[in-house]
Amino acid sequence: MRRLAVNRLGDALAQSGTTYASDDDPQLVREALPFALKLIESLLEQSPRHRGLLLAAAGGFTQYAHAFVQQDADEAEDRDLRTAAALRARALRLYLRARDYGLHGLDAAHEGLARGLRADRIAALEAASKEDVPLLYWTAAAWGAAIAAKKDDPDLLADLPIVEGLIRRALELQPDFDHGALHELLIAYEGSRSEAMGGSIERARRHFEEAVRLSGGQRVQPYLTLAETVxxxxxxxxxxxxxxxxxxxxxxxxxxxxxxxxLVGQRRARWLLARADLLFAD
Incomplete structure (x- = not known):
């Protein structure tokens, strides 16, 4: 009976993301999210294989780290390196926590998939279906953000092909997922790496065009990502x-x-515009 009640509450919480997504007060969401995330974690202790809760945890921790902790770290960089480093370390921990929840979610439906990613990612990901695309997306987003947060960690860098594999598999299964969200990831993936490292400005631009098309040009992220990378x-x-x-x-x-x-993206856009003199030599 207790497990049934937990699962029902978990189902309700897992569907509550739109309440936050449509809010017009980022500060209010910033203050509310930690409680919501810890509630999700407490429910996962009772029902550790609840895929809805695992997806909510993967997405929630990734978004909280990216929108608030990572942005704070970036803004602190110019005035207090020690504070910026501490915030980046915190963002990294949150990204890795999100990644692990995503992997647990994939494992809940496909036993051994997470372990298989390191042995033979292509074979392991064959088990994934369209139903898994949200978990593939958030696992890749969290893992990729962790790598970007600590580029000097060789163990994390070695996981980059796994991140690409997650994105490519999701793209095969549902190329229009969330109005171009996968293409947004690929703008960063292709645009942030040099040609020697396998990146491609041309491919990044193609993904940008597709992300804009699928979102009707109404999402900030594609513009932000292409500007920051390419x-x-x-x-x-x-x-x-x-x-x-x-x-x-x-x-x-x-x-x-x-x-x-x-709103969060536009705040970053204004911050980036104010820093243009630091980012460009001319």
Whole structure:
């Protein structure tokens, strides 16, 4: 009876993400999310294989770390290196926690899949189905963010092919997932690596175009990601500023389900524009 009650509560919590996503007050969400995430974790102690809760934990910890902790770290970089380093370390821990919840979620449906990723990722991911795409996405997003947060960690860097495998498999199963979210990940994946490391500015631009098409140009993230990766790498300040200004022109209320993400992204866009002199040599 207790497990049934926990599972029912877990089902309700797992479906509550839109309440946060449509909020117009990022600070309120920032203060509320830790309690919600710890509640999810307490329920997972009672029902550790509840896929809805595992997905909510993977997505929730990733978004909290990215939107708030990572942004705080980036903003602290110019004034207090010690504080910035501590915040980055915290963001890394949260990303890894999110990744592990995602892997547990995949394992809950496909026993041994997480372990198989290190042995033969292609074979392991063959077991995944369209139903697994949200978990594939959030596991990849969290894992990729962890790698980006600590680029000097060889063990994490060695996991990059696994992250790519998760994204590619999800793309095979549902290329239009969440209005281009997978393409948003691939803008960063392709655009942040040099050609020698297997990256491609051309592929990054194609994923940008697809992400914009699938979202109707109403999501900030594609513009933000292309500006931070490709424009900065190419030292193209004109493109950088154009992309960020386009992101700031998006009306957060046009698509309520993306309101919070767009508001958070626009805050970062304004911060990046203010730092342009530091990012570009000319």
């Amino acid at each position: 424009s900065v790498r190419r030292q193209d300040r004109k493109e950088f500023e154009s992309l960020l200004k386009r992101a700031l022109e998006i009306d957060p209320d046009a698509r309520p389900e993306w309101r919070l993400a767009n």
